[in-house]
Amino acid sequence: MATIKEVAQRAGVSIRTVSRVLNDNPYVADATRECVLRVIQELDFRPSAAARYMRTGQSQLIGFLTDELAQNAFSYDLIIGAQQTAWERQKLLFLLNTGNDPHVERRAINMMRDHQVEGIIYATMYHREIIRSQFPEDIPVVLVNCFADDRSLPSIVPDEIGGGRLATETLLNQGHRRVGFVNVAAQEPAPLGRMAGYRQALANYGIPFDAALVRFIEEPFEGLATSTYDCVLSLLEMDDPPTAIFCFNDMMALGAYDAVRKSNLRIPEDVAIIGYDNVEILAAQIHPPLTTIELPNFEMGRLAVRMLLGEAGSIQDGRPGQHMIECPLIVRGSV
Amino acid sequence: MATIKEVAQRAGVSIRTVSRVLNDNPYVADATRECVLRVIQELDFRPSAAARYMRTGQSQLIGFLTDELAQNAFSYDLIIGAQQTAWERQKLLFLLNTGNDPHVERRAINMMRDHQVEGIIYATMYHREIIRSQFPEDIPVVLVNCFADDRSLPSIVPDEIGGGRLATETLLNQGHRRVGFVNVAAQEPAPLGRMAGYRQALANYGIPFDAALVRFIEEPFEGLATSTYDCVLSLLEMDDPPTAIFCFNDMMALGAYDAVRKSNLRIPEDVAIIGYDNVEILAAQIHPPLTTIELPNFEMGRLAVRMLLGEAGSIQDGRPGQHMIECPLIVRGSV
DNA sequence: CCCTACCTTGCCAACGATGGCAGAAATTGC
DNA sequence: GCAATTTCTGCCATCGTTGGCAAGGTAGGG
Secondary structure, three states, rough: OOOOHHHHHHHHHHHHHHHHHHOOOOOOHHHHHHEEEEEEHHHHOOOOHHHHHHHHHHOOOOOOOOOOOEEEEEEEHHHHHHHHHHHHHEEEEEEEEEOOOOOHHHHHHHHHHHHOOOOEEEEEEEEEOOOOOOOOOOOOEEEEEEEEEOOOOOOEEEEEHHHHHHHHHHHHHHOOOOOEEEEEOOOOOHHHHHHHHHHHHHOOOOOOOOOEEEEEEEEOOOOOOHHHHHHHHHHHHHOOOEEEEEOOOHHHHHHHHHHHHHOOOOOOOEEEEEEEEHHHHHHOOOOOOOOOOOOOOOHHHHHHHHHHHOOOOOOOOOEEEEEEEEEEEOOOOOO | OOOOOHHHHHHOOHHHHHHHHOOOOOOOOOOHHHHHHHHHHHOOOOOOOHHHHHOOOOOOHHHHHEHHHHHHHHHHHHHHHHHHHHHOOOOEEEEEOOOOOHHHHHHHHHHHHHHOOEEEEEEEEEEEOOOOOHHOOOOOOEEEEEEEEOOOOEEEEEEEHHHHHHHHHHHHHHOOOOOOEEEEOOOHHHHHHHHHHHHHHHOOOOOOHHHEEEEOOOOOOOOOOHHHHHHHHHHOOOOOOOOEEEEEOHHHHHHHHHHHHHHHOOOOOEEEEEEEOOOOOHHOOOOOOOOOOOOOHHHHHHHHHHHHOOOOOEEEEEEEEEEEEEEEEOOOOOO
């Protein structure tokens, strides 16, 4: 690859002049600029980012660290949103997936430091709390789908309570009064929050909470859809069965569909179903298409980059911003 | 962040000695080495990859370019396989998704050149031919899921014919003699190859090809599962209906499931179904779990990195290696 | 005791770019 | 026509690291 030196030689000017052309410095004669630009094109020259970084200290690099997220096709849009936003700002994204292994994580962060990233975005598969001390103090960090134990890092998390409420209210709005909820049994923000939202929605509509309508899938969460199938069957066999079911996620809705069909009921006429996550290849393809709550992954990725670069509230009231992103309703045909 | 200079000062040695410690040069006295290592740890020093590159010309960076692939959660394992393999070799992966826009693609390649990537892996969403001239001559390129018009770039593609044959033979092996095939209507390697494999399998078993058993979904490919639903319904309504159906991909199998159920038939007892792609969140979750042909994405990502680094046949018989990867059968419960 | 190795260390140049400064050339104002 | 200003250009140092080379020190052998 050509260097600035060769360009200078071939154009018959000094290196400094070429550098000025590259950086749009106004103090270059038009004729000179044109000549230099022509040579640059001829040689297909591009200035070395590494060398430029040496002088300027601007690496234009952003680290994107994920735990298991990337292994699990769900939240791909998060990466795309971040990548696109970074790209618009002439930054490049490093991608590293750690498999949630703390040792790998440390090495990954070190590797990113080696490459002088301007900051690190850390995104988790499941909404959870993370430990602040695993991140270095001297690099900006933005958390996605998780938050620091001491809230000392800016973070972006989905509004689980709002989402749970929205899902439930969507069903209540259609006149349903017996709304089942198939949740997962874990003390994490997602199941707890969506549960809270479910209860809020019932309260808003003046409907008493009925614990019999709420079922929990126990760990391990293998074969989620199958476990949900069993849950929903038992819900539908109740004396006073639900006419609508809120599933913790779209994969589980798949199991719910099977259970409803097995019971010779129709969706949405006899039983309405609503999911969560908006996994397109599931939700848009099953029949009838699944109405669901979207995890706004693209937007979260986008915001993460903007916060990292200081464009958006990485600081709120003098403390690291803790952002809650609304989860919108995606209307399809299952309600 | 600390630099090598500060480490040297604090340890009371020259910069060169610190460099020697960093690079495991044997000519360092044990006492000195220990002292330097202690200071390195104290200052949490890490050598700058950019500066190191300046001297050595080794950037340790690999570009990973995708067209639409990354937007579509299918082939995530490809990226993970590449990332993990790169990581084992102390390399970092740049990820860029171009959305198949040639303008964006050019810019992406330029950005990667700016950062002195040691090579570029270009992966496409669909198996297809690409134009050689869009890539620079002076950087190693490995193609995944695509191949150059003039075969002048090493490439890795799935063996579509073998996969189609394997899928069909799996069904024939179970005693099925009327095997339907729901394909997509496109002049691309995947549908053409799988079709060829289907015919080969029939021939191997001495079963005459019946065009009535093969259906094509026309473009646009929106709502693939729904279109497949209609196709499969009409297949099952034939006088001599198929007892097994090979679906071009897993999403389409979802539609096939619905059609079979609609016809009051059981899977796999009355109708066996086999898919293609092994999209886990679909195939493993639906009921019964889908038997399918796997696109070995992880392995393809892995091989791509190894080829790029010259570890594996990037050259075969003096020409760029064109690798065909076998697609293995994943047995679940639908056959 | 000296010579020869080898071990250990440090100095300097270099990678490819940009910033500061100074000098040369061109332009302006009187 | 000359000084003052503006425009344009080039030289040198610098970023953080490693390679080449040389020099000082230590030990071993004769």
